[in-house]
Amino acid sequence: MSAAIQVDGLTKRYNSHLAVDDVSFEVRVGEVLGFLGPNGAGKTTTQRMLTGVLKPTGGRALVLGRDIVSDPVGAKERMGVVPEVANPYMEMTASQNMAFAGELYGLPGARIRARSQELLREFNLWERRDDIAKRYSKGMKQRLILAMSLIHEPRVLFLDEPTASLDVESRRMIHGRVRELSGRGAAVFYTTHNIEEANVLCDRVAIIRDGKLVALDTPEALKSTFAMxxxxxxxxxxxxxxxxxxxxxxxxxxxxxxxxxxxxxxxxxxxxxxxxxxxxxxxxxxxxxxxxxPSLEEVFVSLSSDTSRSGGPR
Ligand SMILES: Nc1ncnc2c1ncn2[C@@H]1O[C@H](COP(=O)(O)OP(=O)(O)O)[C@@H](O)[C@H]1O
Ligand SMILES: [Mg+2]
The missing domain is CATH 3.30.70.100 (Alpha-Beta Plaits)
Known part of the structure; x- marks a missing residue:
C-alpha cells in the first residue's frame, strides 16, 4: 500500500528566508504522524502547503496519490483540515455550521443530518446543537471545528496544533477521536509543539527545526537513540x-x-x-x-542544542 501522504523535497521560501527547507517524509495509512517543533519551526507553513493553501517554492506532495499543486481538487476531496487559526461561524448554531460544512463537500441533506448527529454526539455537543457558536467555550468551538472537518469522512486529516491551550476534557476528546480515526485507517498529520502530546498520541514523530527535518522515528526509538x-x-x-x-x-x-x-x-x-x-x-x-x-523532551533538547547534527531524518 502506498503512503497516504507522500512529501518529497518540499520547500517554502519567503523572500530570503527558508521557512521550510527540503522536507521529505510520508504518512502511512492508519498512522498518526506527529510534526513536532518549536514556534517558528515551519509547521504551519508545511501544513498550508500540504492542504493547498500555499504554493510550494519547490518539491511536491501527493495526498492519496493526487498532486496537491496539479490536482488540488482531487487531493482536497478526501482530506479534513483543522488550520492553526479556525473559527466556526459565530452567529450560526452547531447544526447550521455542520450543514454548511457538509454542503461545501456537496453531501446530500440526509447524509449531512446523519453525520451531524453522529459527530455532535461524539464531541459532546449534541445537547447544545441549537445554540449559536458565539456562546461556546473555546474547547467547544474547537471540537465543533474538528467535527466539521470530519463531516465527509476524510481518509487523511491535517491538524495544526488542535489542542493548543484547550481544557483537559476537550484535549482528551480530540486525542480519543484521532486515535479512533487512525484505528479505522485514516492517516493523520498532527502538528504540535507539545512534546508529551507527541509522545502519547503519535505512531511516529518528525522533529522540525528551522525549517529542516532533523529526526523521524517512533517515540520509543527516538528516546533510545538520543537519550543517554x-x-x-x-x-x-x-x-x-x-x-x-x-x-x-x-x-x-x-x-x-x-x-x-x-x-x-x-x-x-x-x-x-x-x-x-x-x-x-x-x-x-x-x-x-x-x-x-529517558523522555522525548531530552531528545528534543539534545536535538535543539546540537547544531552539528545535520544528518537529516533516519
Ligand atoms: N507569510 C509569511 N511571510 C514571511 N514569513 C513568514 C510567513 N509565514 C511564516 N513566516 C515565517 O516562517 C517561519 C515558519 O513559520 P510557521 O510555519 O508559522 O512556524 P510554526 O507553525 O512552526 O510556528 C517563521 O520564521 C515565520 O516567521
Ligand atoms: Mg504554527
Missing part, C-alpha cells in the same frame, strides 16, 4: 538535603523538583538499593520511588 541519561526519582517523608544524596555512589547530579529529587545515574538498579540503605540509616521513609525512562 537515566534517573531515579525519589521522595521522602521529610525533607532531605539534595547534597547528601548527591554524595551517594554513582550519582552524577541531583535536581530538586517540588518534593521529588531526581538523581541522575548510569546504574539506576544499584542506586535504588543504596537509597533503601540510606533511608534505613537516616530513619526516613521513602514515600515514592521510580525510574522514568
Amino acid at each position: 541519561s537515566q534517573s531515579v526519582v525519589v521522595s521522602f517523608s521529610r525533607p532531605v538535603e539534595a547534597a547528601e544524596l548527591g554524595a551517594l555512589d554513582g550519582v552524577t547530579h541531583v535536581e530538586k523538583h517540588g518534593d521529588k529529587l531526581h538523581l541522575f545515574t548510569a546504574a539506576p538498579g544499584a542506586l535504588i538499593e543504596r537509597l533503601a540503605g540510606y533511608a534505613q540509616q537516616e530513619h526516613v521513609e521513602i514515600v515514592s520511588i521510580n525510574t522514568p525512562g
Whole structure:
C-alpha cells in the first residue's frame, strides 16, 4: 500500500528566508504522524502547503496519490483540515455550521443530518446543537471545528496544533477521536509543539527545526537513540538535603523538583538499593520511588542544542 501522504523535497521560501527547507517524509495509512517543533519551526507553513493553501517554492506532495499543486481538487476531496487559526461561524448554531460544512463537500441533506448527529454526539455537543457558536467555550468551538472537518469522512486529516491551550476534557476528546480515526485507517498529520502530546498520541514523530527535518522515528526509538541519561526519582517523608544524596555512589547530579529529587545515574538498579540503605540509616521513609525512562523532551533538547547534527531524518 502506498503512503497516504507522500512529501518529497518540499520547500517554502519567503523572500530570503527558508521557512521550510527540503522536507521529505510520508504518512502511512492508519498512522498518526506527529510534526513536532518549536514556534517558528515551519509547521504551519508545511501544513498550508500540504492542504493547498500555499504554493510550494519547490518539491511536491501527493495526498492519496493526487498532486496537491496539479490536482488540488482531487487531493482536497478526501482530506479534513483543522488550520492553526479556525473559527466556526459565530452567529450560526452547531447544526447550521455542520450543514454548511457538509454542503461545501456537496453531501446530500440526509447524509449531512446523519453525520451531524453522529459527530455532535461524539464531541459532546449534541445537547447544545441549537445554540449559536458565539456562546461556546473555546474547547467547544474547537471540537465543533474538528467535527466539521470530519463531516465527509476524510481518509487523511491535517491538524495544526488542535489542542493548543484547550481544557483537559476537550484535549482528551480530540486525542480519543484521532486515535479512533487512525484505528479505522485514516492517516493523520498532527502538528504540535507539545512534546508529551507527541509522545502519547503519535505512531511516529518528525522533529522540525528551522525549517529542516532533523529526526523521524517512533517515540520509543527516538528516546533510545538520543537519550543517554537515566534517573531515579525519589521522595521522602521529610525533607532531605539534595547534597547528601548527591554524595551517594554513582550519582552524577541531583535536581530538586517540588518534593521529588531526581538523581541522575548510569546504574539506576544499584542506586535504588543504596537509597533503601540510606533511608534505613537516616530513619526516613521513602514515600515514592521510580525510574522514568529517558523522555522525548531530552531528545528534543539534545536535538535543539546540537547544531552539528545535520544528518537529516533516519
Ligand atoms: N507569510 C509569511 N511571510 C514571511 N514569513 C513568514 C510567513 N509565514 C511564516 N513566516 C515565517 O516562517 C517561519 C515558519 O513559520 P510557521 O510555519 O508559522 O512556524 P510554526 O507553525 O512552526 O510556528 C517563521 O520564521 C515565520 O516567521
Ligand atoms: Mg504554527
